[in-house]
């Protein structure tokens with residue numbers, strides 16, 4: 001029996017609703033497997049915690065998490081209660097950086113049984129590899145002067161090491177897939193970071209002569225996500241560009257509520273963190289209508305990363321069976337409640353086992 | 354008779370094809386009006402010019418343009434021949450900055466007779482007001498170290514003056530429309546520029562108590578362009594975010610080939626520049642299939658800015674009549690050639706006159 005210690009941080013809003021659902025599915029999967037045991041330890045670090053303690057997690061929060069195999073996170077943020085930059089930099093981004101989760105992997109594909117908002121989408125199946133540790137998301141910068149003279153300067157920092165790591169990961173991934181890597185750039189408008197990004201991409205590509213490569217400006221790339229997402233295989237993008245593209249990926253699939261994500265420490269020195277693309281969605285909290293699929297698919301990515309890819313495939317199959325049977329939450333145009341969706345996924349999982 | 358001196362820069366690729374088409378339409382509009390005379394002076398500044406002279410325009414290029422009322426531009430860039438950052442910073446961005454064209458206005462709306470790639474789009478009609486002079490598009494920054502230690506730093510610079518100017522323009526525009534301004538932010542991930550952006554937005558909004566305001570992170574905003582573009586009226590965005598959103602705007606309309614843009618010197622001290630969102634598209638050059646509508650609609654925006662709004666409305670109506678009659682270029686799923694589209698627009702314009 002392989003035991004895994006999983007730290008669970010449901011976080012805010014619907015994170016608290018969808019995380020237990022995903023855990024039910026993962027438990028069912030572990031049971032099917034027979035040789036896999038998931039040990040869950042829950043941490044209530046969120047905006048409420050912040051309002052009581054003045055910080056999003058205790059001082060030794062990162063140390064506490066260090067001993068776990070993986071971290072399973074719901075969503076962070078309650079913009080009305082705590083400013084976003086406090087809640088996110090105090091928890092989500094702190095963990096991403098504390099554990100050098102420098103790669104964020106986010107797939108988007110046309111699921112069986114799901115209505116894309118696109119009219120006639122060809123079958124698409126893409127993965128965005130997002131640099132997750134630096135770039136435009138930076139605390140470097142500041143302000144000068146007051147009032148009408150005020151200036152804010154924001155430094156985006158791109159290191160060779162992190163840029164190259166994201167790109168190599170993208171090429172390795174493409175080698176297992178359809179062999180095509182698209183680099184998201186904007187070197188026509190952004191004069192330093194993006195030409196650097198392009199140079200590194202060209203250099204790294206030399207080591208992968210059998211791969212096809214394309215460089216596309218982020219504005220056109222975003223438009224192509226709408227017009228012809230089927231042309232993409234693996235896309236490598238900076239932190240900000242990856243962020244934007246993956247929400248778009250969720251949108252063209254049919255709902256942000258579906259899109260999964262993995263924050264990977266690819267060196268496996270520290271725990272990785274698995275959290276869906278969607279946020280805490282306080283507006284639909286407490287109604288039992290949150291879409292659990294993003295969190296469940298995220299759980300599948302956790303299993304993949306732990307080496308249980310077949311089990312992961314079963315889960316994705318069960319998700320598609322469920323969608324195809326019309327059991328869908330309102331964000332997908334359905335009338336099912338969250339728990340009904342989960343129950344059906346588990347039933348379908350057992351059928352597939 | 355009101356005479357206007359227009360500097361015409363067809364630029365690269367299909368710019369050379371669609372600009373003459375748009376001029377034909379504008380001439381037809383001027384004729385209908387009777388009291389308006391457009392004097393065109395053409396400048397062949399483009400990548401070919403660069404290959405001959407080592408610069409995109411002559412040293413006194415900006416001075417030469419200064420005396421014109423407006424600038425009508427096609428597209429700039431031939432990535433195979435001249436690196437984008439050279440061609441663009443040497444011409445397009447040089448003119449934008451040289452003439453303090455600090456506001457870039459780009460509408461997106463569901464046109465009559467046009468097939469959106471969205472499945473069931475509700476009627477949308479939005480305008481992106483893009484800060485056009487600073488922000489993420491900056492030459493400030495540089496590199497340090499070599500090889501695997503190399504670091505590139507990119508400074509995004511946000512001044513109170515330019516930020517506020519874009520926002521006030523957006524509010525003034527919304528006041529003439531449906532009274533709703535959405536601010537594109539990313540203050541949850543970007544620590545200095547975007548919280549500053551949010552603060553200025555809140556302060557400016559105080560002066561427009563009758564307007565509705567929303568702040569939305571760029572990732573979610575991009576997704577909403579796909580999922581529910583009808584919720585937007587005016588969106589105010591930084592240079593980069595505006596760039597991305599407006600390509601998306603083109604995509605949801607049906608083609609980037611349609612989207613128009615205006616680079617405005619709102620103080621009217623210098624000429625403004627009118628250029629469509631699409632690029633030089635070398636891949637379809639010379640086939641006569643370029644979509645002239647982006648350039649023609651851009652011409653309409655030029656007339657609007659010069660005070661001929663009724664004439665502008667006639668042109669947009671004639672464009673819609675043409676689309677509805679099925680006279681469309683291949684990018685819109687049609688089989689018409691560029692010139693046939695223009696001819697039909699002119700015929701429809703005359704019918705409407």
Ligand SMILES: CC(C)[C@H](C(=O)O)[C@@H](O)C(=O)O
Pocket residue numbers: 188189219441596630
């Ligand atoms: C060509 C490029 C520099 C330009 C920009 O990003 O401003 C273009 O994409 C646009 O939107 O006008």
Ligand SMILES: CC(C)[C@H](C(=O)O)[C@@H](O)C(=O)O
Pocket residue numbers: 088243277541542572
């Ligand atoms: C909440 C926010 C800081 C975060 C990000 O931008 O990284 C989110 O949008 C995401 O994509 O995980």
